[in-house]
Amino acid sequence: MNRGSKTIKYKTNNLNETTVENSILIAKEKIIVSLKPEKLNSADDDKIIDDLLPQKFGKAGKIWVGILLAFCMVGMFAYYRQLRYGLVVTSMRDYVSWGIYISNFVFFVAISLVGSLITAVFRLAGVKWGSPLTRIAEIIAVAAIIFASLIIIVDMGSPERFYNLFTHGRIQSPIIWDVIVITTYFFISILLLYYPLLPDIKILLRFKERSGVRLHKFYSFIGSFWKGTPEQFKLSDKAINILCVSIIPVAFTIHTVTSWLFATTYRPGWDSTNFGAYFIAGAFLVGAGAVVVAMYIFRKAYHLEKYITDNHFEKMGRVVVLLSLLYLYFNVNEFLTPFFKMKESEAAYLNGLFTGNFALVFWFAILAGMIVPILILLFKKGRKPLPVFIVGIMVVVGAWFKRYLIVTPTLLHPFLPMHDVPASYHHYFPSWEEWAITVGSLAGCMLIITLLARIFPIIPIQETLTEQHEIAEQNI
Amino acid sequence: MDQENNSRRNFLLGGLLAAGAIAGCNTNKDVFESGIVGDVKPSGKKVKLLSVDGDVIEVDEAFLKPVPHMPPISNTEARKGIPGKKFVMVIDLSRCKNLKKCQEACNHAHELNPGENWIKVEPMKSAEFTAPYWEPTTCMHCDEPPCVKVCPVDATFKREDGIVAIDSDRCIGCRFCMAACPYSARVFNWSEPEIPAEIAAQPYSIETSIPQKKGTVSKCDFCADMTREGMLPHCVSACPNGVFAFGDINEDTVSNGAETFRFSDLIKDKAGYRLMEDLGTKPSVYYLPPVNRNFPYESGLENDKIQNK
Numbered sequence: 065m066n067r068g069s070k071t072i073k074y075k076t077n078n079l080n081e082t083t084v085e086n087s088i089l090i091a092k093e094k095i096i097v098s099l100k101p102e103k104l105n106s107a108d109d110d111k112i113i114d115d116l117l118p119q120k121f122g123k124a125g126k127i128w129v130g131i132l133l134a135f136c137m138v139g140m141f142a143y144y145r146q147l148r149y150g151l152v153v154t155s156m157r158d159y160v161s162w163g164i165y166i167s168n169f170v171f172f173v174a175i176s177l178v179g180s181l182i183t184a185v186f187r188l189a190g191v192k193w194g195s196p197l198t199r200i201a202e203i204i205a206v207a208a209i210i211f212a213s214l215i216i217i218v219d220m221g222s223p224e225r226f227y228n229l230f231t232h233g234r235i236q237s238p239i240i241w242d243v244i245v246i247t248t249y250f251f252i253s254i255l256l257l258y259y260p261l262l263p264d265i266k267i268l269l270r271f272k273e274r275s276g277v278r279l280h281k282f283y284s285f286i287g288s289f290w291k292g293t294p295e296q297f298k299l300s301d302k303a304i305n306i307l308c309v310s311i312i313p314v315a316f317t318i319h320t321v322t323s324w325l326f327a328t329t330y331r332p333g334w335d336s337t338n339f340g341a342y343f344i345a346g347a348f349l350v351g352a353g354a355v356v357v358a359m360y361i362f363r364k365a366y367h368l369e370k371y372i373t374d375n376h377f378e379k380m381g382r383v384v385v386l387l388s389l390l391y392l393y394f395n396v397n398e399f400l401t402p403f404f405k406m407k408e409s410e411a412a413y414l415n416g417l418f419t420g421n422f423a424l425v426f427w428f429a430i431l432a433g434m435i436v437p438i439l440i441l442l443f444k445k446g447r448k449p450l451p452v453f454i455v456g457i458m459v460v461v462g463a464w465f466k467r468y469l470i471v472t473p474t475l476l477h478p479f480l481p482m483h484d485v486p487a488s489y490h491h492y493f494p495s496w497e498e499w500a501i502t503v504g505s506l507a508g509c510m511l512i513i514t515l516l517a518r519i520f521p522i523i524p525i526q527e528t529l530t531e532q533h534e535i536a537e538q539n540i
Numbered sequence: 541m542d543q544e545n546n547s548r549r550n551f552l553l554g555g556l557l558a559a560g561a562i563a564g565c566n567t568n569k570d571v572f573e574s575g576i577v578g579d580v581k582p583s584g585k586k587v588k589l590l591s592v593d594g595d596v597i598e599v600d601e602a603f604l605k606p607v608p609h610m611p612p613i614s615n616t617e618a619r620k621g622i623p624g625k626k627f628v629m630v631i632d633l634s635r636c637k638n639l640k641k642c643q644e645a646c647n648h649a650h651e652l653n654p655g656e657n658w659i660k661v662e663p664m665k666s667a668e669f670t671a672p673y674w675e676p677t678t679c680m681h682c683d684e685p686p687c688v689k690v691c692p693v694d695a696t697f698k699r700e701d702g703i704v705a706i707d708s709d710r711c712i713g714c715r716f717c718m719a720a721c722p723y724s725a726r727v728f729n730w731s732e733p734e735i736p737a738e739i740a741a742q743p744y745s746i747e748t749s750i751p752q753k754k755g756t757v758s759k760c761d762f763c764a765d766m767t768r769e770g771m772l773p774h775c776v777s778a779c780p781n782g783v784f785a786f787g788d789i790n791e792d793t794v795s796n797g798a799e800t801f802r803f804s805d806l807i808k809d810k811a812g813y814r815l816m817e818d819l820g821t822k823p824s825v826y827y828l829p830p831v832n833r834n835f836p837y838e839s840g841l842e843n844d845k846i847q848n849k
Contacts, residue, residue: 150754151713152731161718161728221713221728221755225693228712232693239692239716328690330722330819478724479816480677484643484660484847 109529113267116525117274118518119366125514132511139504142497143218151221153497159482160475160492165219167467168502171350172212172509173246173322174343174463178351179205179253180315184308193379195531196371196523200358202257203522204351207512209250211505216242218501238324245318252311259304262290263297263526279519319347326470332410333474342394346463349387349434353459356380358513360453362522371523374449381447384455385438392434413477422473425465433462613768618746619707621699626824627762628702628789629773630806631676633830635781636661638674638840645778649763650749653733658725658760659775663837663844672837673830676783678775679704679725679760680815680823687717687726696757702789702824703762708744711756718757722819726759762786772797781834789824 121129146153156163182201186194217223233240265287272280290296323343326334336342359380363372402410403418417426437455440446446455472492476482482490494502585601643659652658658678665672681704688698695710696717718726733740733752740751747764763773767786771777776784777797785801787794792803806812810828 150729150731154730157730158718158727159724161715219714221715221757222711222753223713225710225712228693228695228710232695232710234692234694237690237692237716239690239714243692325716326719329720330686331719475719479722480660480724481662481664482724483662484657486655486847487849 108532112528112532113525115368115370116521116523116528117268117271118521121518125365125518129511129514132507132514135507136504136511139501139507142500142504146218146497146501147223153495155488155492155495155498157489157492158485159478159489160472162219162471162475163492164468164471164494164498164502165215167464167471168505169212169215169219170322170343170467170470171464172208172215172505173319174347174350174467175354175460176205176208176212176249176253176351177315177319177344177347178355179256180311181348181351182355183256184311184315187304187308188312192531193376195527197355197359197376197380198260198527199257199520199522199524200362201351201355202253202260203513203516203520204354204358205253206250206257207509207516209246209253210512211509213246213250214508215501215505218505238321238328241321242318242325245314245321249311249314249318252307252314256304256307256311258286259300259307260524260527261520262287262300263292264521264524266290266292267525268521282519316344319343326474330479331474332407332413332477333470336398338394338398342391342398345387345391345394346466349384349391350460350463352380352384352387353437353456353463356384356452356456357460360449360456362517363449366522368523371528377449377452378444378447381441381452381455384452384459385441388434388438388441388459392438395430395434409479413473416473416477417469422469426469429462429466429469431462432458433466612745613747615707615746618705618764619697619699621701621703621705621764622768623700624790625701625767626789627681627767628787628794628803629678629681629762629776629825630785630794630801630803630812630828631825632783632785632810632828633673633675634828634833635783635835636674636676636830636840637781637835638663638843639780640843641778641780642676642775642784645774646760649774650758650761651733651735651739651751652727652758653729653731653735653752656727656729656758657847658727658758660724661840661844663840671830673833674837674840675827676775677723677725677815678825679762680723680821680825681760681762683822683824684820686720686722686819686821690716690720692716699764701764701767703764703767704759705746705761705764706749706756706758707746708749708753708756708758713755713757715757722816722821723823726757728757729754 142153154163154165179202182194183198183205185191186198217226220226229240229243233243235241265283268275268283269280269288275283320340320343323339327336327339329335356377359372359376363369399414399417403414406414416422437459440451440455445451476490476492580602582600583602586598587601587604589597589599591597638661640661643657643661646652646659647657650658659676661674661676663672664675681702683698683702685696685698685704687696688704691697692714693710693712695708695712696704696706698704713728715728718724718728729752732754735751742751744751744753745765747761747768749758749761752758763771763775766773772786772795773784776786776795779796782796782798785794785796785799785806787803789803794801794803794806806828807826812826812828814823814826816823
């Protein structure tokens, strides 16, 4: 243990002052700190490292993983049935040709945007308190974007022809735009998870016994080249900055393009110029909600109260309130003006949402997803960890149903009457296969988050150490 | 080539005569000189045929020989369409009484999965005090097709003859086109279509849209195979009331089998219009308003109950 902390201390002794001044802002912080390694308290460091190293699953962890795996298996069985018998096992039919798969896809894309919010926006805006949350956000982003791509394949009627998208792709189609930007976003997210991990992997490599042979091998495979030299830090910080700058437009694009899958059609409820901004506001909200939920659970499960503090919940509460207000604003835009006009083609659709079949879900999504969170979080007492956690769940669940409302009601209100079709075509309620696949995909996403949290430190160790040292510096 | 030049004639002929039996009558001599005369014995049974000159002629049945099947159209050719043509359809709402013969013929001809309909006949009523009427809808074969715009793999495309067709071997089943189509013209094969095994085993043809395949989108194809042979689509010939008229806008002619109209006059005289003109999709299907109707709206109600309980 002692040997370990010494290695972190001395990494920039040979660095001269001019290089420090020339280096970019973020790199600078770290280097300055590491310039004065003598003042560090190695016992504190050891404590931090010990707290933050990935932990083996306890009993609760194993049960949790078991449950998630079970849901995934049921989902896979349902998908096997769908492959064998066709999409007929779903409740989708010619009118409601997109169902909860697509709402789930939109949900995943939305939630994945949080990676860019917490990591990139906070970093570029110099928001320091967010740094313990960056890894959580990136892990959620990677898991969600993986399942967004999987669920869109699940929705395809002929998934075996997936390659046609590459061999016969038409750049004019918004689906191809989506394929391009989702792939790009996936790789940027992976890199944004990976680069900040490198210093942590160096720490992890020192605990061979604790991580076990196989994990150790894995760590050295992905990170043994990282020596922690100033040059490497400089390079990595530069790369992270470039990624942070580039992920923001890509993140905006993935969700805007996803909204265009709807907005490029003529349908009532989709034919809206508001859609891109409306989707992005919603995406940031659900992403922040997901981070809050994950923060609370990780804090409880791994006893991270010292690192994810009440102050973090207080601050994230403010972020969620801001985003809820923003999303509410776009919702007012999206529904008030059509409601005011009540165009013939939109009237049935709007009435269905406000007072008809979908009213319950609609008002639930508006109230639980936006208004109640705002009311709770506006008060200081509401920004304590537990209320913030509950609000986070409300936001995420509300957001899922909101995506359902974006897809289905519109499809049930085509321009021409629904006629000369079997009775089952007139309404839509997902079949058990659709539920199983959807729940399975949500479970799979959580499983990836869980496994990544098992393999990697959920709170960046090196960054925490650096910050602690910085505080120690200031105190002296 | 020759065939193309007098295609309008053939076109009309085709509508009147059973398919595939008239090869000999344009060029009578050929039949007798072609050598088969020696093998064929007159059966004594005469068949009346209409010659290209408009005369009714009698031919012994034995001398009729079936037109050999045309070589299958290649995929590239089927994607291009028939050069020089621009197909158009006119649907006369004053003649429709929701018999659904069009639908039956279409479903049969394209081996559609039971329950699927490319042609739908919808009861329409625009406002409280306006009269209800029956409106058959097919694919509109738009000149600005929203479905083609959104297709990610070029599985649905606009041909130069105006037909919007589908390559079922290309379709990935994303159903974006179904969401994009404002006319709800598109149908998805949610399950393995219930069609005879020998048909299912055939290679897919863009022009016949046969066989339908699980997990792909389908829709009205204006019977591209029939039009290539100069014949009318199945719905047109199946309708006993002459609701549908089909033709080539370049020739300014449409026919419902029994009657032939000058397209421009028909549209002008009867105040033809297209559905959802405001969307800018520019459909190839025109409607004639339901005025001076041949049947009361109620006469179609009974038939409507079969599919719409």
